[in-house]
Amino acid sequence: MRPEIQVLVRFIKEQTFYDYERKVWLAKENKDIAASSLQSAFDSEATYRKKAGKSHVGYVVNLAETCADNNPVQIVTDYQVEPNSTSDVKMADESLTELQETTSVKDVYVDGGYYSSDLIKKAEGLENQTPLHGYDGAKCHVGSTALQCL
Numbered sequence: 136m137r138p139e140i141q142v143l144v145r146f147i148k149e150q151t152f153y154d155y156e157r158k159v160w161l162a163k164e165n166k167d168i169a170a171s172s173l174q175s176a177f178d179s180e181a182t183y184r185k186k187a188g189k190s191h192v193g194y195v196v197n198l199a200e201t202c203a204d205n206n207p208v209q210i211v212t213d214y215q216v217e218p219n220s221t222s223d224v225k226m227a228d229e230s231l232t233e234l235q236e237t238t239s240v241k242d243v244y245v246d247g248g249y250y251s252s253d254l255i256k257k258a259e260g261l262e263n264q265t266p267l268h269g270y271d272g273a274k275c276h277v278g279s280t281a282l283q284c285l
Contacts, residue, residue, distance in 0.1 A: 170220040
């Protein structure tokens with residue numbers, strides 16, 4: 136099947152349904168369309184995400200960078216590009232071990248979107264016990280709330 140036909144077939148399957156009574160194809164309600172559904176005819180891997188009340192189509196990027204005052208320059212030490220429907224916590228979980236193995240990281244500062252008690256337990260259980268901190272510098276503990284880790 137030609138690629139443009141494949142895109143059309145995928146779009147019809149994911150975003151429409153057939154009304155047998157009226158014998159017509161109808162658009163699905165937004166709530167019935169999966170985040171992984173076709174978002175662009177030009178990029179079949181782009182996904183949909185609603186975060187903090189805003190809609191986003193495409194991909195999500197997670198960056199890790201140095202942030203020490205005594206460094207002459209700050210550099211990006213790790214990056215991830217994932218489908219837009221990938222959670223911040225999942226990306227942080229995947230990169231935490233990598234960062235600890237490939238850098239001399241001692242502390243990780245995250246915002247509330249990266250908070251999960253499982254992630255904090257993982258960070259505390261790593262060989263160097265890499266603690267997670269909120270932006271204000273406070274250490275996130277297993278009993279912390281997401282707001283305490285902003």
